[in-house]
Amino acid sequence: MNILVANLGSTSFKFRLFRFDGAGAAALLAKGGYERVTDYGKAIDDCLAELQAGGHVRSPADLHGVGFKTVLGKNLTGCLRADTDERVIAALDGFKEIAPAHNPPYALGIRRFREKLPGVPLVALFETAFYQWMPEAATRYAVPQAWYEAGVRRYGFHGASHKFAAERSAELLGRADIAERVRQLYQTGPASVASAATGAKPLRVISCHLGGSSSVTGIRDGVAVGTSMGLSPQSGLPQNNRVGDLDSAAVPFVMKTLGLSLAEVERQMTKEGGLLGLSGVGNDLRDVRAAAQQGNARAQLALDVFVHSARHWIGAYLVELGGCDALVFTAGIGENNPDLRAAICANLGGLGLELDPAKNGALRGAEGEISAAASRTKVFVIPANEELVVARETLRCISAQN
Ligand code: ADP
Numbered sequence: 001m002n003i004l005v006a007n008l009g010s011t012s013f014k015f016r017l018f019r020f021d022g023a024g025a026a027a028l029l030a031k032g033g034y035e036r037v038t039d040y041g042k043a044i045d046d047c048l049a050e051l052q053a054g055g056h057v058r059s060p061a062d063l064h065g066v067g068f069k070t071v072l073g074k075n076l077t078g079c080l081r082a083d084t085d086e087r088v089i090a091a092l093d094g095f096k097e098i099a100p101a102h103n104p105p106y107a108l109g110i111r112r113f114r115e116k117l118p119g120v121p122l123v124a125l126f127e128t129a130f131y132q133w134m135p136e137a138a139t140r141y142a143v144p145q146a147w148y149e150a151g152v153r154r155y156g157f158h159g160a161s162h163k164f165a166a167e168r169s170a171e172l173l174g175r176a177d178i179a180e181r182v183r184q185l186y187q188t189g190p191a192s193v194a195s196a197a198t199g200a201k202p203l204r205v206i207s208c209h210l211g212g213s214s215s216v217t218g219i220r221d222g223v224a225v226g227t228s229m230g231l232s233p234q235s236g237l238p239q240n241n242r243v244g245d246l247d248s249a250a251v252p253f254v255m256k257t258l259g260l261s262l263a264e265v266e267r268q269m270t271k272e273g274g275l276l277g278l279s280g281v282g283n284d285l286r287d288v289r290a291a292a293q294q295g296n297a298r299a300q301l302a303l304d305v306f307v308h309s310a311r312h313w314i315g316a317y318l319v320e321l322g323g324c325d326a327l328v329f330t331a332g333i334g335e336n337n338p339d340l341r342a343a344i345c346a347n348l349g350g351l352g353l354e355l356d357p358a359k360n361g362a363l364r365g366a367e368g369e370i371s372a373a374a375s376r377t378k379v380f381v382i383p384a385n386e387e388l389v390v391a392r393e394t395l396r397c398i399s400a401q402n
Helices: 040-053 087-094 103-116 127-131 145-150 159-172 176-183 250-257 262-271 274-279 285-293 297-321 331-336 338-344 357-362 386-401
Strands: 002-008 013-020 026-034 065-068 079-081 122-125 204-209 215-220 223-227 326-330 378-381
Touching (some): 002 040, 002 103, 002 386, 013 386, 026 386, 040 103, 065 103, 065 386, 079 087, 079 386, 103 122, 127 159, 127 223, 159 215, 159 378, 204 331, 215 297, 223 297, 250 262, 274 285, 285 297, 285 338, 326 331
Parallel strands (some): 002 065, 065 122, 204 326
Antiparallel strands (some): 002 013, 079 122, 204 215
């Protein structure tokens, strides 16, 4: 079975082609992408031509499904058919104000795929899917009821990434039972992931997806109990150029005192905040770190704020979970920055979490354990594998409906 995963950005189109064997094992056959895309129809044609030239698919009939990592659709979530279920595009369109950089490209891209590949199953895996079973108290803001009914609540993002971290960390801890149940989560629901039912010890994981955008999620037995991102991906930790958490009073305050329009405030919060706003250097952590090493105080402060925020959220889930069996670092920053990992884990020996400095220092961009032998909490680096999660869920969704 050939499953294409399409990653649609506001001006980019990236793809990966996976082939699944009969036992469900996936091989990555091809990957590629285009920048400065203005016409998704043409990008789809180019992608198919590339796959044909590479000998991977002879015609669209060789594609068994296309998966999309859609972001959010208000109350519509999970893994859904995007070619036949009209609610998917309606939900993306209906909530585009909250994810203006993400929802419109996906709605447009899915429409184009429907036209170009009629009959090929399309599947949307919402990034919010992993948070469907969070306790309600972890999802609500203290806003008037009408705001809540309009959709103002915590949804959570990076669901595919944190789901992979939950599954892989369970495997690394020898809990194949939980890993298998995490794989089935979107088909069977959380009931299947309750250790309580089997009498086994609950598995408590804190997953740190630290990248261009960052979030921390607390996970019990493979099910999210809370996450740092809220209504939109503009929340939680400082992001590359977007503000993270911000007191809501700041918006009317700067509108009045700096004379900014609402549109300008929105632009600055999404383009000039985060690591860029704090450091004044750039939105890539490598540049910020290099500047800090050369003595740039604002760049060092940006790193300190990032670390402080990551620790704040890790602390929240340490309490919520009553401890932590595995702390996971994933995504570009989490996988490649030993210094930052060390700063995030500093002085936690009293809580049973200690890094092995040599292992941590040596590990970049690969999977491995970086905790000290005596550490009660295992600390893992697990490279992000969001596309594989989307491909697997796409296959399952299609297979379940056939
Ligand atoms: P996105 O969220 O856009 O997918 P990534 O997960 O690739 O982004 O994370 C991008 C961030 O990861 C950047 O801030 C970058 O500095 C950092 N990063 C990526 N690769 C490396 C590396 N090899 N060394 C240090 N930092 C890296």
